[in-house]
Amino acid sequence: MGAGHTHPMYVHGHSPVHHLAPEVKIAVSVLFTIVVVATPRELLPAFGAYAVIVAVLAVLARIPAGWLARRSLIELPFVATAVLLPFFAAGPRTDVLGLSVAVEGLWAGWNILVKGTLGVLIALLLAGTTPARDVLVGxxxxxxxxxxxxxxxxxxxxxxxxxxxxxxxxxxxxxxxxxxxxxxxxxxxxxxxxxxxxxxxxxxxxxxxxxxxxxxxxxxxxxxxxGSVATARQWAVGAAVPALAVMVLLTDRFLV
Amino acid sequence: MHISNGIIGGPVSLAYGVVAVGLLVLCLGRARQDLNDRLAPMAGLVAAFIFAVQMLNFPVLPGVSGHLLGGALAAALVGPWVGALCVSVVLIVQALVFADGGISALGLNISNMALLGTAVGYLVLVGLLKLLPRTAAGVGLAVFLASIVSVVLASQGFVLQFVLGGEVPLTIGYGQISATMAGVHALIGIGEGLIAAVTVTTVAKVRPDLVYALRGARLERPATGGVPTRVFVLGGLAVAAVLAGGASYLASGSPDGLDATTLEGCTVDADGVITGGSCIAQRAADHELGGSFLADYGIKGIDNATGLAGLIGVALTFAIGLAIFWSVRRRRHADTGSAASEPTPVAVPAEK
Amino acid sequence: MTALLLDDVRYAYPDGHQALHGVSLGIAPGERVALLGPNGAGKTTLVLHLNGILPASGLTGSSGTVSVGDRTVDPKDRPGLAEIRRRVGLVFQDPDDQLFLPTVAEDVAFGPANLGLRGAELAARVDEALAAVGMSDVKDRAPHHLSLGQRRRVAVATVLAMRPDLLVMDEPSSNLDPQARRELAEIVLGLDVTLLMVTHDLPYALQLCARSVILDDGRIVADGPTRELLADADLLARHRLELPYGFAVPVS
Incomplete structure (x- = not known):
């Protein structure tokens, strides 16, 4: 009993991200994911910027890249089928490496792949730095x-x-x-x-x-x-992440 | 049937999120009366049980997984209101703690699995319990059938979301998506029905006070000369097989309207509306095998063979899923202990 | 003045099994009483009545009253129940049923925190309770990493931290090795509380409790000085109780 199954996803650590109050981390994860999902799939630079934000957060949280990669592999089958979409969608076709694929399917596959992967990585960062019980407290x-x-x-x-x-x-x-x-x-x-x-x-x-x-x-x-209730400072720091994402989105959408 | 981020468009996800929150508030209000000392730990266990059975999953469509849902089981044990909350809790924890199912798709997932699945499961169950005798076999059969109907209808909830929120011109129409989902989920429903029926009847025999749907009534002893358990289980399986074939046949019977709209070439919305896809798993398989029969299924779409082809395709998908599940299971069987001490009189044939 | 008073308590489980057939019992403040009885006698059911967990409100098939100090248990009176649960500290037989938080300190703090204590006062309460059972040095460890003897002592601490008027222990010595068993006895003897100890470990009852009550088939069948009850071989045999091989009640 109580052999520690309740924290299967938690990576023990003392990083600034670990010490952030759980309610802040949940709110940030949800908002960040919403911004990612709301981003039009054609804005490639924006997705690059989101990936950089996730990478920076992972480094700050001292979550090993290997752990993130292994854990997101579990989700891979669900996202990877998106790769098949270009072959099966109707509409105008184009040639990629000598294969005829549907343009629309290519975009659709990309959309699922990038948003699904980013979403999983964000959720993994939350789960990896927050024990399950703290998520409930949050x-x-x-x-x-x-x-x-x-x-x-x-x-x-x-x-x-x-x-x-x-x-x-x-x-x-x-x-x-x-x-x-x-x-x-x-x-x-x-x-x-x-x-x-x-x-x-x-x-x-x-x-x-x-x-x-x-x-x-x-x-x-x-x-x-x-001890772990969010301070105003923690909220401010946390809010910076989705705010940054929104800025990326707006800049990309209207300036580039 | 977890939907990932980015499968269904933002506005539709948001709308479903709002609806889900509204209905959950309603459930909370009703559940407050139910959630007493006895039901609180029961609700936790039901949630944990559903969490555990949902771990066995496999891809059905791009970004959409197939697995047991648990709505009817929850409805039987803790009632529709607390049951919907239990499944919602599972989905929320999976999204936040286990990165399973998109955070932005929570509203969609809760609508299908927690709200639709549980409500349908409960209604069917209550209806059947009025018709069937309140014996172990009667309750088991009611739970079994309620599970199948609930799972299949929940899968159609996804199809509706996809029609509303995912527009991509596919060679395959919504009718086939609907048929695939219905077929796969009819099979999932059989597995879930067996698990739910065994669980609920065992609990009903030992602790009838814990089965909400019985409302504290004890099980009746079967009248002499009642249907033997084995006949009952085999009969149930036959019904399920008919349902599985029939569901995909019916679902694909008249999708013309939907197909027409799809094929009319949707414009790509600047907001990057999302696609799902056709029954990729089957088509991929048929691609490799080069089987003309199944290929026909995809191209011709609506004809009389669809129900049969659907069934075969579904069986194929399920076999692949089972194979994956099996290999994972083999690797991990040391810690995912499955269990039984003594075989009970309920004979359960292995599902394949 | 009694610390605990049961008057004709009857209880039937939802499945129809009648577990208690009218139990009456009084315990004076400061007294240490052993509740003896074979397996299935209704001991645990009785214990769950002491702090109002049974009977669940609205359940039929139960009657009688349980009073703790000046208060009577009423399942419908929620604030009253909270006070009863503060006064009666229940130590469950299996410490794994009791300990559920990630660290020992948090688990011990759970009860007093529910009473509304916080900050330094809460910390002091936790330290005091852990010190009382000699477990101060495992404060920050995970309960499931401790030995059974240590876990049982921590379980006692989780209850002591609520400063109960009546300490109820269910089979405290079961499965303990001889040394852990003796250490626990020493701890209990050092506590200044009213004690009701449920057990079928007769020497343990003799060591810790001057008075014993035998419960069998939901009825109290004997009540008297432990030494006298244990000396009555016929009485013990009638109620499936036995002294361990080679054990004789010491003559004082």
Whole structure:
């Protein structure tokens, strides 16, 4: 239990980005992503500038480039199919390296590729510098309704419990010579799902009772994390990132 | 069915975001009455469970993934209001903490999976529970069918968004996109239906108080001479297969109107409106295989063979997905422990 | 004046199982009482009644009253429940059910922070509680990296930090190695609280509690000095309780 599954994406560190209050980082990520998505796909220099901003943030956060690359690879299959679009779109065609591709498809593929990748990188920077629980604290401070943060808190807690119970049940099964191969496991897996669910629930229910016993009323007490509340300065620093992105967008759109 | 950033145009994403926020506020209001001591940890577990099953995913369209959705399961266990919140929480955490699904596409994703999926799942479930006996088999079948319908309709939610917000002249029309999504998701729905049915019936047997859709009622013992579990499960699968074939057939039956608008050549909007695509995965596969049958599917579009071709294409996509899932699973099976202690009487055939 | 008073508490689980068949019990301030009973006797169910977690409001099949000091538990009275939960500190059997925050210090601070404490006062409370169980040096470590004995002591600290009037421990000695078991006993003996300890570890009850109550099948079947109850071999045998092999109740 509690073997640390709740921070699978967190890169431990003490960079300025790590120390930024979570609510600032969430707001910045959301705004920055919106600016990226709102950028017309023809403004190539703007996307270059966004990539530079992301790179600078990654360096500031001391997130290794290798980690970012590996993590974004997980998303690759979903974005990479965009590469096929030029071959399948209708409309005027052009020749690239001797292949006939649709101009429109080329742009469409590029659009998905660049916005998808930038979006993933921004989200990875947030996740890499902010433990999951702090993201919830940030959401709470951004006035997210308590019902949502409470469900999210329990969800993260239960992910541990589920993984833990699943591991124990699997070990119990393997020690009785169950075949561990995937398709052979499906039957036992499906049959065990309901049991897993109940076991996890009853364990989690005890956790909840223990929390209630110590006066829990639906939100983590603010006193536990008052050290990290965003200062006006942090908000100002954070706001600079989307502001910079907007400036890039406007400059590119109207001046170039 | 996570949509990445940049698939659907900005104005449509924004509009869906506004609608999603509005409906979530409504859910919050209703959920406040439901979210008592018992339901709060249950909601967390349902969210965690859905989070876990959504981890098995594969690409369906460019920038759009296919996976189990969990709306009907959530509706059965915690009700429609809290259920919609649970799925929303999963999507929010995935977007912020796991970089899964675009941050700017959250409104779109929440609308399809959390709101549409859960609402449809709940309505179908409540309707079926009125018709079917309240035995383990009856509840299981109701949850199973509700899952399939909910997943397929949620996939059509994406198609609507794509029609509204992604305009690119493709050789393939919206009808085929709709058919592909419906077909793939009918298969996903079968898998999800099995998982949801097994889970809900187990919980209903041991702790009926935890199943919202039963409203505290205990399960009835099946009347003597009732349908044996195996027959019930096989029957359910047959229904699902009919649905899977039928859904893609129907979906592609009359897409002329949509096709016509597409082919009329949309102008490219200066704002860089986004595309998705056709059933790339299948077409890519058919490209490599050089199979004329499936190629026909793409070019001719609407004819009588579409339902069948759709089904084959869907099966192919699903096989690819399963293969990926399998290999990933093999590599990681040490830590993603799947589990069962004793086989329960519910026999669940392996889905392939 | 009683620290805890139960009057004819009955409880049935939602699945229909009747767990408590009318339990009445009084504990005086400063008293240390062991609640003995076999597995499935209803001990844990009873414990959950002590701070109002059971019965859930609106549930049928339960009756009776539980009073802590001058207050009666009422599931519908939320502010009242908060006060009850401050007064009754529950230490769960499995410390993993209790500890859920990333560091020991945060977990110990969770309870008092819920009471509204903050800043220096909160920090002082945390230090005091950890010192009381001898765990000050693991303050900044992750609970799941500690040994079971250490985790159980931290779990006690999480409750002590709320300065409870009544400390309730569920199976405190289970699965502990002999040394950890003894250390925990020494800590408990050093605390100045009213204690209700649920256990089937009879020597532990003898060491820590002058008085014992035997609960079986949802009923209190014996109540008296621990030494006398443990000396009554027939009574123990009737209720599936046994002294460990080779153990004899020491004659004082």
């Amino acid at each position: 959401l709470d401070r951004l006035r997210t309704p308590q019902a949502i943060t409470q469900i999210a808190l329990f969800m993260l807690r239960y992910l541990d419990v589920l993984a833990d119970e699943a591991r124990r049940m699997r070990i119990a099964r393997l020690s009785r010579l169950d075949d561990p191969r995937f398709l052979w496991q499906l039957r036992g897996f499906a049959a065990g799902l309901g049991t897993l669910f109940l076991r996890a629930f009853e364990r989690g229910e005890r956790v909840f009772l223990a929390m209630r016993s110590r006066g829990y009323t639906g939100r983590l007490p603010a006193a536990l994390h008052e």
